[in-house]
Amino acid sequence: MWDFQWTLQILPDLLGALGTTVQITFLSYLIALVLGLLIAIARRTPFFGAVLHAATEFIRTTPLVIQLVFVFLLTPAHITPMTVGVVVLGVHYAAYTAEVYRSGIEGVAKGQWEAARALSLPARRTWGAIVLPQAIRKVIPALGNYLIATFKDTPLLIAIGVAELLTEAQRIGSASFRVVEVYTVVGFLFLLVSIPSAILLRRLERRYAAV
């Protein structure tokens, strides 16, 4: 049933696609980290904050795949699916990381804010030197979770035709009519990445053990 020759033959293509997948993951995650922080800070302003809250709430309660397809259909044709995929994935997870940052910021003791105020530090220094260093340290493990989550959501990009792992597997499968090996290898490749990352994350958690 299982053909090893065939497995070896398709492996290079799948590993190449895994590379693309990892690339997409890191790019999207970068967007999520930066944008999420900006959202978390901007959410503290009165009106704009409420609008942002509603927007992130909407993003977090509707499926990623339909967001992907929707944005893809509305973008001009010269923008590649890859770009759309990275941006949508990044913005989707920014809605999650914003919550994580927010909980971190709220966890900073009130006295810290008061001290910054008493020293009449400008807002930039209050955030940059007092609040964020304390807030972010505590949420590093929670943020790490979302790196793995982003990685596990990359197969959804098959919906807009990005050449990531699952898309590549489907292409090989439909060209050869042999899908058992392809999809099984894809599953193992996922485990190959996510189990070590989970172990790494657990170490990180122990190191930054907050709570």
Place this chain on the structure above:
Amino acid sequence: MDFLIQRLPLYIDGAWITIQLTFGGCALAFVLAMVFGIMGTIRHWLPRAISTVYVEVFRGIAALVLMFWMAFALPQLSGFRLDDMFAAILALGLNVGAYGAEVVRSSINAVPKAQVEATVALNLSWFQRTRLVVLPQAWAQMLPTFGNLVIELMKATAVVYLIGVADLTAVAQNMRESTGETVVAFIGAFILYYLIAQVLIFGMRMLERRANRKLGRTPPRGKSLKSLAQSTPVGSAGGTF
């Protein structure tokens, strides 16, 4: 607006499939989470090892990959073809169940040690201890994270159109293809997804209240600073991924 009202029945059909998938997936995930989660707290190494393997494997593989494997690879491997809907529920349940098992395990471990010691002093059996003392307390602890997982599962159902199930996303796609109205066709689906999520969130919150009431903990009234500080423990925000 007319566009959506005219085609509402089609959207409702799609939403019904989405709801069925959500409940089916949740039921399976719940059973798996409880079984493997409790196994993860047993002192003997064997059940613990089985639980770890289940959690790591099914948490590590994306639900969509699992779904593709069941829908396309399994028939070729075994000659037996699962119903698409069933394959989808199986993949979603196995995946979310692995996340849930971790929640169950850590919630049971978070029950104060003195509670377990008290059951030993009262000479309760393992079964009595788990059912009467440990689980009711762990249950209240699990529910908030379960709430997040239920929403995640509902959202994850949207990928089933890729293996040919006619859910809400599939309806939106068909609508766009037949009318060319991309924005309106998708907004209909977005609104329904949002509504389903709100209902689920509300339901889970009710369950949380009931669990806390049963333990004699009354929910905090209003948002005092103290309750806010307690409700979002740093590091566990957004559930476990």
